Amino acid sequence: MIGIVVVSHSPALAQAAVDLALEMVGETPPAIAIAAGAGEGITGTDAVKVAQAIDEVASGDGVLVFMDLGSAVLSGTMATEFMTTSDEVRLTDAPFVEGLIAAVVLANAGAALDDVDREARAAMGAKQSQLSDREDGASVPENTAVDSSPDVIPSSVASAAITVEETLINPDGLHSRPAAAIVQALAGIDATATIADVTTGKGPVRANSLIGIMSLGAKKNDVVAFSATGAAAQQAIDMLVTMTREGFGELAS
Amino acid sequence: MSTSTISLDHVVAWLARFRELVTEQQSYLTELDSAIGDADHGANMVRGMNAVVEKVGAAPATAADELLKSVGMTLVTSVGGAAGPLYGTLFLRMGVSAGPVAELDGAAFGAALRAGLDGVVARGKAEAGDKTMFDAINPALDAWDAAVAGGADIAAAASAALAAAEKGRDSTEPLVARKGRASYLGERSTGHLDPGATSSTLLFQALADTVTS
Numbered sequence: 001m002i003g004i005v006v007v008s009h010s011p012a013l014a015q016a017a018v019d020l021a022l023e024m025v026g027e028t029p030p031a032i033a034i035a036a037g038a039g040e041g042i043t044g045t046d047a048v049k050v051a052q053a054i055d056e057v058a059s060g061d062g063v064l065v066f067m068d069l070g071s072a073v074l075s076g077t078m079a080t081e082f083m084t085t086s087d088e089v090r091l092t093d094a095p096f097v098e099g100l101i102a103a104v105v106l107a108n109a110g111a112a113l114d115d116v117d118r119e120a121r122a123a124m125g126a127k128q129s130q131l132s133d134r135e136d137g138a139s140v141p142e143n144t145a146v147d148s149s150p151d152v153i154p155s156s157v158a159s160a161a162i163t164v165e166e167t168l169i170n171p172d173g174l175h176s177r178p179a180a181a182i183v184q185a186l187a188g189i190d191a192t193a194t195i196a197d198v199t200t201g202k203g204p205v206r207a208n209s210l211i212g213i214m215s216l217g218a219k220k221n222d223v224v225a226f227s228a229t230g231a232a233a234q235q236a237i238d239m240l241v242t243m244t245r246e247g248f249g250e251l252a253s
Numbered sequence: 254m255s256t257s258t259i260s261l262d263h264v265v266a267w268l269a270r271f272r273e274l275v276t277e278q279q280s281y282l283t284e285l286d287s288a289i290g291d292a293d294h295g296a297n298m299v300r301g302m303n304a305v306v307e308k309v310g311a312a313p314a315t316a317a318d319e320l321l322k323s324v325g326m327t328l329v330t331s332v333g334g335a336a337g338p339l340y341g342t343l344f345l346r347m348g349v350s351a352g353p354v355a356e357l358d359g360a361a362f363g364a365a366l367r368a369g370l371d372g373v374v375a376r377g378k379a380e381a382g383d384k385t386m387f388d389a390i391n392p393a394l395d396a397w398d399a400a401v402a403g404g405a406d407i408a409a410a411a412s413a414a415l416a417a418a419e420k421g422r423d424s425t426e427p428l429v430a431r432k433g434r435a436s437y438l439g440e441r442s443t444g445h446l447d448p449g450a451t452s453s454t455l456l457f458q459a460l461a462d463t464v465t466s
Contacts, residue, residue: 078341
């Protein structure tokens with residue numbers, strides 16, 4: 001599992017962002033280290049602390065570093081000269097909060113550094129999509145849509161895909177928590193799955209992308225199409241259908 | 254004093270004088286930074302240089318590279334703001350360039366500062382006219398190199414460098430900031446001196462004070 005480092009001017013800001021992200025995952029989250037503040041309650045960043053944080057979470061699968069702004073970025077780049085690990089270390093330009101949440105979910109599902117970084121960098125997409133909807137009905141951001149993703153599904157394979165449609169019954173639709181649950185659930189299954197909102201015509205998006213799923217903005221009573229290919233396609237579909245019919249555990253008991 | 258080399262004692266005195274100057278001008282630096290930044294440059298530089306002077310005093314160095322690298326690392330871990338990695342890089346790279354020597358002649362000292370500035374540029378991606386410390390240091394080094402090449406002693410070179418740094422610093426006033434926190438202000442950053450260019454000028458004032466006193 002990759003390691004994650006959070007660099008901020010403010011320890012409180014970093015801790016709160018990490019806490020928010022950890023709400024999305026279970027008992028065994030990825031290794032996350034915070035390098036925030038300049039010591040003694042002083043707002044700022046310290047490249048040596050960042051390097052120590054990188055070394056602390058490096059376990060062979062790479063480290064993704066989030067930074068808030070300004071000197072955090074300078075300290076992040078400088079830290080790569082001080083660290084001792086031979087792990088690949090990626091300084092991501094992903095948005096601090098949205099990117100961290102997306103990254104923690106995907107890292108927890110065992111994704112590789114490249115995939116987690118890409119997901120984190122696409123994390124503004126969900127918000128942009130939600131807000132642009134009001135004016136121009138823009139579709140999902142390109143980098144989470146299946147058409148432009150590196151693991152695009154060839155049409156020849158897609159034609160053999162198993163597809164089912166289900167109606168969302170949980171009160172808030174595919175918001176962050178159900179989206180994270182889907183990413184987690186699919187992590188161990190040998191299948192490539194997509195989700196589209198049939199009601200709004202949005203998607204398909206990759207079902208292993210928290211941000212992609214959230215960018216659909218799928219609401220209660222929307223009909224969504226789950227599509228899967230691969231050896232365990234049926235297993236993936238069955239699970240998605242079950243989760244949907246159970247309202248992702250969000251139905252009032 | 255007419256000297257042709259800069260000794261480790263000179264470097265230590267230079268750092269101590271720089272600490273005095275940033276302390277004297279702490280509120281001025283902070284005022285400049287409150288106009289276009291986050292109002293912490295004065296406090297950050299004072300905290301950093303206090304740590305440097307304490308560190309250098311605690312364990313006297315015997316070689317320029319050791320001394321300058323220690324200064325750089327101390328700034329990285331004590332300043333907090335962007336000045337930490339930037340000034341830290343300046344001194345770290347100066348140390349690498351200077352090597353394990355006990356004194357530097359004018360050309361070697363100029364080359365060390367130039368290596369430091371190159372490091373700052375690589376770190377901060379600043380160019381001339383971006384309203385940064387580069388706008389003071391770069392002309393100062395040009396003036397230093399020209400003076401040394403023309404046969405000037407260290408004091409004359411430091412004096413020429415200070416004059417060029419001051420001119421460079423003043424040139425930042427009408428500029429629109431393109432780097433750092435000030436860049437968020439865009440056009441509103443004009444009409445103020447850049448805090449980094451101002452503190453960098455103090456570095457050259459400290460040098461001039463040290464080698465001419």
